[in-house]
Amino acid sequence: MKRILDACCGGKMFYFDKHDKSVLFQDIRKIDTTLCDGRKFSVDPDVLADFKSMPYPDGTFRMVVFDPPHLKYTGSKKEAENWQMVKYGWLPAHGWKDVLRRGFAECFRVLQDGGFLIFKWNETDIKVSEILALTPYKPVFGHISGKRSNTHWICFTKDDAHLERTLFDP
Numbered sequence: 001m002k003r004i005l006d007a008c009c010g011g012k013m014f015y016f017d018k019h020d021k022s023v024l025f026q027d028i029r030k031i032d033t034t035l036c037d038g039r040k041f042s043v044d045p046d047v048l049a050d051f052k053s054m055p056y057p058d059g060t061f062r063m064v065v066f067d068p069p070h071l072k073y074t075g076s077k078k079e080a081e082n083w084q085m086v087k088y089g090w091l092p093a094h095g096w097k098d099v100l101r102r103g104f105a106e107c108f109r110v111l112q113d114g115g116f117l118i119f120k121w122n123e124t125d126i127k128v129s130e131i132l133a134l135t136p137y138k139p140v141f142g143h144i145s146g147k148r149s150n151t152h153w154i155c156f157t158k159d160d161a162h163l164e165r166t167l168f169d170p
């Protein structure tokens with residue numbers, strides 16, 4: 001039984017081994033395409049599923065990796081053809097908070113007590129502070145990286161000591 005879940009693995013860009021046997025790779029799509037600059041790109045998950053409603057019992061995984069889309073899509077053709085949207089997926093411009101709130105809730109549901117959730121976020125469209133308000137869990141630590149320093153890596157753990165915030169729904 002694989003004890004690490006990647007809830008939306010995309011192209012598995014940050015893996016040392018894209019076939020790591022400890023990781024269950026999940027995504028909502030499977031594609032094999034060529035990006036506008038000629039690079040090949042594929043999404044090839046073990047499981048096709050939605051992170052808002054995952055097909056695993058409570059407490060299944062020791063670690064969950066959650067790197068959801070960070071770009072908002074308003075519906076234009078230009079946006080749809082943007083290579084970043086093809087590569088990273090997208091969030092609905094209206095309703096993105098609900099998507100991520102449900103995604104976080106599912107990630108914590110399938111995580112075992114004392115397990116870790118590794119969350120990655122890029123602040124291109126939405127500030128990380130807005131995202132952290134979508135889960136009642138308080139992060140343990142985080143790190144900012146990337147060429148423009150707008151990518152956040154954040155570690156959560158599932159325990160009562162970190163479950164101390166009330167969800168605010170503006």
Ligand SMILES: C[S@@+](CC[C@H](N)C(=O)[O-])C[C@H]1O[C@@H](n2cnc3c(N)ncnc32)[C@H](O)[C@@H]1O
Nearest residue numbers: 008009010011012013014028050051067069089
């Ligand atoms: C930022 S990319 C992940 C990149 C990946 N971590 C990597 O290293 O290449 C986000 C992924 O989330 C997937 N996705 C979007 N909505 C989803 C959903 N509701 N359930 C599961 N996966 C979803 C997209 O298909 C996309 O591949």
